[in-house]
Amino acid sequence: MVDDIALSVRDLKTYLYTNNRCNKAINGVSFNVLKGKTLCIVGESGCGKSITALSIMQLLPDLSRIEDGGITYFSEKGPMRLDQLPRKGVEIRKIRGAEIAMIFQDPMTALNPVFTVGYQIAESLRQHSVLNDKEIKLKVIDLLHTMGIPMPEVRMNEFPHQFSGGMRQRVMIAIAMSCNPKVLIADEPTTALDVTTQAQIFTLMDKLKQEHKTAIMLITHDMGVVAELADNVAVMYMGNIVEAGTVEDVLRRPKHPYTRALLASIPILGRGRQQNIKAIRGSTPDSYDRPKGCSFAPRCDYATQACDEMPDEIYISATHSVRCSQLEAIS
Known part of the structure; x- marks a missing residue:
């Protein structure tokens, strides 16, 4: 390797x-x-x-x-x-x-x-x-x-x-x-x-x-x-890699809320004007005044008090890693 x-x-x-x-x-x-x-x-x-x-x-x-x-x-x-x-x-x-x-x-x-x-x-x-x-x-x-x-x-x-x-x-x-x-x-x-x-x-x-x-x-x-x-x-x-893996891992089986939000905000060709495009709520925090712990927590639908500390990197498989403390709730 x-x-x-x-x-x-x-x-x-x-x-x-x-x-x-x-x-x-x-x-x-x-x-x-x-x-x-x-x-x-x-x-x-x-x-x-x-x-x-x-x-x-x-x-x-x-x-x-x-x-x-x-x-x-x-x-x-x-x-x-x-x-x-x-x-x-x-x-x-x-x-x-x-x-x-x-x-x-x-x-x-x-x-x-x-x-x-x-x-x-x-x-x-x-x-x-x-x-x-x-x-x-x-x-x-x-x-x-x-x-x-x-x-x-x-x-x-x-x-x-x-x-x-x-x-x-x-x-x-x-x-x-x-x-x-x-x-x-x-x-x-x-x-x-x-x-x-x-x-x-x-x-x-x-x-x-x-x-x-x-x-x-x-x-x-x-x-x-x-x-x-x-x-x-x-x-x-915000200066961290929150999810990494093969293209199959990340695009077909996304786990981090931010990755899912990015994919949900993309219009799909052929579905016309009726498709529901979901914008990521909130805005990116001030880079000089970052939230404690997970920087995505203020914009995340799954955030809890546990997100006040930066989560460790978790390996879902040999090639797929995620930095999130709410994987059980998301899954």
């Missing part, structure tokens, strides 16, 4: 500090990303999905730090503790882009406006490959063509502002895929893309997974994408 793990996160705690206040954005998260498999992390906005990804990449804001836990990347040279590497050090820079790549959510802020898109794709290849300039240019053209960008020989010399939002997102994906990374972290990779292009991008990611045994960590809000692509699923709420 250890040989199948590409990336392991154990009891990760990442805190953000602003105005003499502490936001425990990630408060004890554990999961494994397996080689040749896709782990989908789902949850409402602000639950900590993106901060988890930035912690792995060591791209956290200055007023933040990893307080506890560990992030281990299993490279060909052996295990490496990413959380112990300096954020701007040589070692982490060798890993970023080459072995662990990330597709960022907002391409307009991720891309540099003063460099052409071709230059920015080539930058990763210059840093991490032994290709010469001619080979790099051909590779850039091929990547842009693969992403469905017309006239790649011309458009590689254009700047990000000359591209639409969807085209910029494709450029970001091309940068991430340029070096065939061992681990690909995709933070809402198809947000600005139409449905047809989404399918093409996910096909490319699946091809990367199949041909290179790439481990993919996909952050998404779309349960349809989860059902289609995921091998394993982790459901996050």
